[in-house]
Amino acid sequence: MRKLWLALALLPALALAQDMVTRDGVTLTPAQETQAEAIGDQLRCLVCQNESIEDSNAKLAGQLRGIIRQQVVQGVPDRDIMNYMVQRYGIFVLLKPPVSPLTWLLYAMPVLALLLGGAAFFLARRNAAPPAPLTEAERARLDELL
Amino acid sequence: MSPWRRRLLFGIPLALAAAGGEAFYVILRRMQSNDYDPHALPSQLIGKRPPAFSLSGAGGMQGFANTDLAAPPKPMLVNWFASWCVPCREEAPMLAKLAASGLTIWGIAYEDDAQALAQFLTQNGNPYQRLAADADGTTAINWGVYGVPETYFIDKAGIVRWRYAGALTDEVVATQLNPLLAKYS
Missing domain, CATH: 1.10.8.640 (Cytochrome C biogenesis protein)
Known part of the structure; x- marks a missing residue:
């Protein structure tokens, strides 16, 4: 027992x-x-x-x-x-x-890339002239293709 | 689209790609000339004293402790090696040359077997004035050793000034070790 x-x-x-x-x-x-x-x-x-x-x-x-x-x-x-x-x-x-002075650039890279890309995009948009209207010949060619 | 903008749109990416290519070329060239090892890590012991340890002797020689490295009479090397390590065999003639030139070298046999170590020393010579055994690798971990061979330069104040991971070559001695010896002697 x-x-x-x-x-x-x-x-x-x-x-x-x-x-x-x-x-x-x-x-x-x-x-x-x-x-x-x-x-x-x-x-x-x-x-x-x-x-x-x-x-x-x-x-x-x-x-x-x-x-x-x-x-x-x-x-x-x-x-x-x-x-x-x-x-x-x-x-x-x-x-x-870890985030430290040595790695700041590494961690800031996505934001920097976004800012740079955004700046490039807006600059390109700002100066872009609207496309010239189609000429008669172009319009006829387009109708033919469609 | 103005021709000026067209030129930029083409030129900037081309210049970036060329700069990247140039950087890769430089890195590969330096790797080839043994000037740069991308796997090498900076030692955390630089500017500090080695951590506390006390290792018994090996190969019939006297071992040593961190206190023995506290104030060497002149700058010296501590060389981590093992009988099972192939680059250590390649490094042996260079260590022999350095020892013959009057440089003090103490060795630590990393995770080694007494018999294999004795054989290694017979075959490759013994450049060490003292030789300790780190049988279980604990001291190596405390030093931040991640492979053998590794060589540490210790100045007269007992401070680690340099660590080289890999076999010492003529080039490493000429470009790295000799300037240190000139600076700290």
Whole structure:
């Protein structure tokens, strides 16, 4: 009877243990894994440079995934985990570059392009003369074609 | 449409395309002459001291810690390498030449195996005055190392002044390292 109670008492723990996932040497809950993946998706693999560290097969990417997961388990805020990476590898590690003096031109580009295009369009429109009316010969040719 | 406007409509896009082509040409030329590597990243350690670490020796040599790099008697290099790294093999003669010229070079073997490392040093020579092992790559991550070989230039104040990712070549030494040595000696 005593054994049965013990088994019953341990059941939730067992269920919980089954829910845990292990990735890159760190065991964590599915929620923590989702959180870690969201962070890793925003970080560039330094070896392949066009893949996120979640997608990359490079060894360094695996080590960085492990570090992210350890910090997630320790309850380190997402922002601090990103800062950990930026401190070591620079803002290039962020797949989405932050708005900073270095990237102002990049982020201003759509607006600049729209302004330039709009200016060119209005200048072209302003000076455009209405087309000359068709001559008799042209009208006759048009009627023939239609 | 006035001929002047027609000329502009044709000329401006042509000039932009020509400027773009010229820029690509310059980039490709510089890549070919090893003057520019689009994959190279600026190191976050430039202007700073290396982060805290303490690594045990490898290959029968003395290891070192960040405190040993705090005030070197003269500017020196820290070279990250590995026995399994092909460019490191290519770089070995250049490191030997630099060591022979009197430059202090300390090495860190990145994620290496003791036996393979010993063999590498026998085959390619040992330019290092001290040699440490970063077996699990943790110190490398703290330095921002993203591949081997990488070479760091440390001045007499213990500040990192330069990082080169890739094998050191005659050209890199002539155009980058030698001016640094002249400046910080």
